[in-house]
Amino acid sequence: MNDLKQKIEMAFDSIDINIPEDNRMIINISKDGVISILSYLKNAGYEHLALISCVDLINENEFELVYIVSAYMKRDDEFHDREKQNIIIKTRISRKKTRFMTVINIFENAEPYEREIYELFGINFQGHPRLKPLFLEIEYEMPPFRKNFDTRKFVDDMFGNIPEIEGH
Amino acid sequence: MDRNKLIKWIKTPAKMGNKYSLHAVYFCTGCGIIEIPPTITTRWDAERFGVTPAATPRQANLFLITGYVSLKTLKSIIRTYEQMPEPKYTVGFGSCPINGGMYWDSYNTIKHLDKYIPVDGWIAGCMPRPEAIFIAVTHLWKMIDNDMADGYKKYRNNYDQYRANQEKVLGSLDWPPLFK
Amino acid sequence: MHISEIILSPLLALIVGVFFLGLSRKIMARIHWRYGPPITQPVIDIIRMFSQKSVSHGNLFNFGIIFSIAGSIAVVLFIPFGRIHPLSNSGGLLVILYIMLLAPLGIALSSGEAANPNSSIGISRKLLLTLGYEFSLLLILLALMTHYRTISITEIVALQQKGSWSLFRLPLVLPGIAYILILPAILGVRPFEISKAPQEISSGPMVEYGGTYLALAKIEHAFAIVIGISLFVNLFLGGANNLAFFFLKVLLVFILGIFINAVFPRLRTEQAIKYLFGIPAFLAFLGLVITVLI
Numbered sequence: 001m002n003d004l005k006q007k008i009e010m011a012f013d014s015i016d017i018n019i020p021e022d023n024r025m026i027i028n029i030s031k032d033g034v035i036s037i038l039s040y041l042k043n044a045g046y047e048h049l050a051l052i053s054c055v056d057l058i059n060e061n062e063f064e065l066v067y068i069v070s071a072y073m074k075r076d077d078e079f080h081d082r083e084k085q086n087i088i089i090k091t092r093i094s095r096k097k098t099r100f101m102t103v104i105n106i107f108e109n110a111e112p113y114e115r116e117i118y119e120l121f122g123i124n125f126q127g128h129p130r131l132k133p134l135f136l137e138i139e140y141e142m143p144p145f146r147k148n149f150d151t152r153k154f155v156d157d158m159f160g161n162i163p164e165i166e167g168h
Numbered sequence: 169m170d171r172n173k174l175i176k177w178i179k180t181p182a183k184m185g186n187k188y189s190l191h192a193v194y195f196c197t198g199c200g201i202i203e204i205p206p207t208i209t210t211r212w213d214a215e216r217f218g219v220t221p222a223a224t225p226r227q228a229n230l231f232l233i234t235g236y237v238s239l240k241t242l243k244s245i246i247r248t249y250e251q252m253p254e255p256k257y258t259v260g261f262g263s264c265p266i267n268g269g270m271y272w273d274s275y276n277t278i279k280h281l282d283k284y285i286p287v288d289g290w291i292a293g294c295m296p297r298p299e300a301i302f303i304a305v306t307h308l309w310k311m312i313d314n315d316m317a318d319g320y321k322k323y324r325n326n327y328d329q330y331r332a333n334q335e336k337v338l339g340s341l342d343w344p345p346l347f348k
Numbered sequence: 349m350h351i352s353e354i355i356l357s358p359l360l361a362l363i364v365g366v367f368f369l370g371l372s373r374k375i376m377a378r379i380h381w382r383y384g385p386p387i388t389q390p391v392i393d394i395i396r397m398f399s400q401k402s403v404s405h406g407n408l409f410n411f412g413i414i415f416s417i418a419g420s421i422a423v424v425l426f427i428p429f430g431r432i433h434p435l436s437n438s439g440g441l442l443v444i445l446y447i448m449l450l451a452p453l454g455i456a457l458s459s460g461e462a463a464n465p466n467s468s469i470g471i472s473r474k475l476l477l478t479l480g481y482e483f484s485l486l487l488i489l490l491a492l493m494t495h496y497r498t499i500s501i502t503e504i505v506a507l508q509q510k511g512s513w514s515l516f517r518l519p520l521v522l523p524g525i526a527y528i529l530i531l532p533a534i535l536g537v538r539p540f541e542i543s544k545a546p547q548e549i550s551s552g553p554m555v556e557y558g559g560t561y562l563a564l565a566k567i568e569h570a571f572a573i574v575i576g577i578s579l580f581v582n583l584f585l586g587g588a589n590n591l592a593f594f595f596l597k598v599l600l601v602f603i604l605g606i607f608i609n610a611v612f613p614r615l616r617t618e619q620a621i622k623y624l625f626g627i628p629a630f631l632a633f634l635g636l637v638i639t640v641l642i
Contacts, residue, residue: 136276137239138339144275151275159279162336165286165322165329182399189389189396213382215373218389223551226558229400253400253558 001025001085004044011040023085031091031100038067038089038106045082046071049107054117058147062092063123065100069107093123102128120145186255187309190230191222193252195245198235199295200261207298217305225251230308232301233287236264236271237278243338249285250346254320257312258287259304263294270294283333286319353434354425358571360432361424361578364595365570366390372606379610390570394563402559405462412458413557413564419450420571427578428502428587430594440499441489444579451568452478455553462556470552473617474543480624481533487632488523491639492583495519505587513586519642522635524584529628531601533620534576537609542617577601 005017005025015037016028029037038049046069055064067089071082093100102125103110114125115134122143125131133139142149177184194204208214208221222228225248237245249258260281263269268279281287288311291304311317323330327347335341369390377384386392404410425435426444452474459467492514496504508514515524533540544552557565581587581597588594615623 135240137243138337140275149275151273154275155273158275158337162280162283162333163329165283165326165333167322167326167329181395185392185396185399189393191393210381213377213384215377215385216383218385218392220385223546224555226403226556227551227554227562229396253402255400 001081007044008037008040012037024088025085026088026090028090031093034065034067034089034091035101035103035106038069038103041069041087041089042106046085046087048072049103049109050086052103052110052113052117054121054123054145056095056121056145056147057092058095060092061095063095063098063121065091065093065117065123067103098123099126100124101126104128119143122146183312186229187312188218190217190219190257190305190308191228192219192230192232193222193225193228193248195231195233195241195248196235197233197237197241198262198264200234203261203295203298203301204232204234207301212298212302214301214305217302219301219305225249226253228252229256231256231258232261233258233265233281234261236262236269237281238276239278239337242278242284242334243341245281246285246334246341247343249323255317256320257289257308257317258285258319259308260287260290261301261304262296263292266290266292278337284330284337286322286330288317288319350434353432357429357432357434358421358424360429360591361571361574362567364598365572365574366394366567368573368599368602369566369570372602372609375603375606376610379607390566394566397559397563397566400559402561403556404561405556409458409461409556409561412454412456412461413561413568414454415457416451416454416568417564417571419447419454420568420575422447422450423575424571426501427575428505428582429578430588430591432591433502437500437502440501441493442499444501445486445489448575449478449482451572455565455568458561459553459556464556466549466555467553469549470543470545470555473545474553476617476621477533477536477540477543477624480621481530481628484526484530484624484628484632485534487629487636488527489583491520491523491632491636494636495639501582501587505582508586509589513584515584519639520584520635522631522638526628526631526635527580527584529631530624531576531580532605532608533624535573535605537605539608539612539615540620541609541614542620545614548614573602574598577605 001019001023005019008017008027009015012029012033014030015033017025019025027037048070050068050070051066053066055066057064068086069089070086071080073083074080100123102114104114104127111128112134114128115131117123118125118128118131119133119136120143144151194201206212208219214220219230229252231249231252233245249256260266264271265281265287268274268277271277272279278284289304289308291300293300308317324347327345331345367387370387373389374384374387423444426439426447456471456475460471492504493499495517496507498504504514511517514520532538536543544554549555554562554565577598578594581594581601585597585601588597
C-alpha cells in the first residue's frame with residue numbers, strides 16, 4: 001500500500017493521500033485530476049469500479065463525489081496483495097455549478113451510477129450518452145436527495161390531500 | 169364433506185368455486201416476497217388451501233401485494249389489477265401498503281394503497297409470518313361467504329374517484345379508462 | 349355403434365382426464381413432501397373459471413378454443429375405451445393421425461389472435477414439438493399397420509387380446525420403446541414442457557386466457573392427456589376387454605408420466621428437438637425396417 005502511495009505522490013502533485021487502516025486508501029484530489037488518477041489506477045491493475053456515490057455537504061456548499069475502485073482476483077490459488085485493497089477517491093464540486101465529466105471512457109460500468117446521481121442529486125455528467133431518469137416515475141422540482149429538498153412538505157403536498165374513496 | 173357444505177355448493181357454486189380456488193398474483197415488491205417461497209412450497213404448502221401462484225394476471229383472482237408500493241410499482245399494480253377478470257380480491261401484505269409503514273415520509277412511496285385500488289383485506293405486521301397468509305385466506309373465505317369481499321364492485325362503481333387519485337400522483341396514465 | 353356410446357365416450361374421457369389432473373397435483377405434492385390440494389381441486393378451479401368474467405380478444409379467439417375442444421372430442425370418438433368404441437370401426441389410425449393435429453391447431457389459432465408475444469413464442473414451440481414427435485409417431489404407426497396388416501384400432505386390440513401385447517412381439521419391440529420415449533412429449537409433461545413453461549414465458553399459449561377460456565383450455569388439456577395415453581395403451585399394451593381394466597392401464601402409464609414430470613427439469617427447445625429426432629426416430633425407423641423385412 002505504501003509503495004502505491006509513494007508512486008501516486010510521485011506522479012501527481014497537489015494530492016492528499018491517507019491510509020486509515022490496512023488495505024484502504026483515501027485519495028482526496030481536486031476535480032480536474034479525477035480522470036487522470038482513475039486511468040492511472042486502472043493501469044496499475046485496479047480494474048473494477050465498485051461504486052460511485054455522492055454526498056451533499058450543504059454547509060460547505062459543495063457536493064462530494066466518491067469513487068471506489070478495487071482489483072479483480074486473477075488467480076484461484078494465490079492472493080495478490082492488490083486484490084484485498086479498496087481505493088476511495090474523493091473530490092469536491094461546487095453546489096452552484098453542478099457539472100462534472102463522465103468517467104465512462106475509463107470504466108464503462110459507471111453509466112448507471114452516473115444516471116442515478118444525475119437523477120437524485122442533479123449533477124450533470126458531461127459526455128454521458130443517455131442521461132435520462134433511471135428510477136423515478138415522476139418529475140420533481142428539485143432532485144430529491146439534495147439536503148434542501150423538503151421531503152415533509154413534498155409528501156404533504158403530494159400524498160396528503162388525496163381524498164379517501166367515498167361510497168361502495 | 170358435510171351436508172351444509174354440499175348444499176352451499178349446489179346453491180352458490182360460483183361463490184364456493186371462488187373461495188376454494190384462489191390463484192394468486194404475487195406482486196413482488198419489497199421484503200414481503202421473501203415470505204412467499206416458503207408459503208407456496210414444502211414448509212407451509214399453500215396449495216392445500218387452493219392457493220397457487222398463477223402465471224399471468226388473466227388466470228388469477230387473488231392479488232397479494234407484498235410490501236411497499238413506490239410510484240413506479242403503483243403503475244404496474246394498477247395495470248395488473250385491471251387485467252384480472254372479475255371477481256377478484258386484493259390483499260395488502262405487511263404494514264407498508266396499509267399506511268406507508270417505515271416509508272411514511274418518503275418522496276417516492278405512496279402511503280395508503282386503498283386510495284388507488286380497492287383492497288379487501290390487510291395483513292398487518294412487519295413482516296407477517298407465513299401463517300398470517302393462511303389466516304388471511306380463511307378470513308377471505310368468510311368475507312366471500314357474506315358478500316363482503318366486494319372490492320371489484322367498489323372499483324367499478326367509484327371508478328372516477330379511483331382514476332382521479334391515480335392521475336393525481338402519476339400524472340397522465342398512458343392507457344384508456346377501464347370503465348366509461 | 350349406439351348413440352349412447354357417442355355421448356358416453358367423451359364424457360368418460362372428460363371425467364377421467366379431470367380426475368387425472370387432480371391426481372397429478374396430489375402425487376406431485378406428495379413427492380415434494382407436501383399435503384397437497386384435495387383431489388377435486390381441478391373441478392373447483394374449472395367451476396371458478398366458468399364463473400369469472402372473461403375478456404375476449406376477437407372472433408378467432410373464441411372460435412379457436414372451441415375448434416380445439418371439438419377436435420379433441422372427435423379424436424376421442426375414434427379411440428376405443430375397452431368395449432366402448434363409437435367410431436373406431438371406421439377410419440382407424442389414419443383418421444386419428446389427421447385429426448389429432450386439430451387440437452393444437454385450434455389453440456394456436458386462438459392464442460395467436462391475442463397478440464401477446466409470449467403466446468406467439470408458446471405456439472411456435474408447441475408446433476415445433478408436435479413436428480418433433482409426429483415424425484417418430486408416424487414411423488411407429490406405419491410399423492404397426494404393416495405388422496398387423498390393418499388400420500383399424502379395434503382389430504389391432506383384438507389381435508393383441510388373442511396373442512401377446514405388441515410391446516412384447518418381436519418386430520414391434522423397437523417401435524414400442526420409441527413410443528415410450530416420445531410419450532412425455534405427446535403429453536407435454538416436464539422434460540418437454542417447453543410450450544407452457546410458466547416460469548419462462550408465463551404459460552405460453554394460455555397467457556391471455558382468463559375465465560371461461562382458461563376453463564376450456566384446461567378441459568382440452570384433460571382430453572389431451574387421455575387421448576395420448578389411451579392411444580398408447582390400445583396400440584402397445586393390448587387395450588382391454590372391459591372399461592375398468594382399460595383405465596387401470598391408462599392410470600399406470602399416467603402415474604409413470606407424473607414421476608418423470610416430477611424428476612426431470614425442462615429441456616430447452618433445441619435440446620428437445622435434438623432428442624426427439626435422435627434415438628426415438630432412429631429406433632422407430634429401425635423397427636419399421638425390421639417389420640417390413642419380416
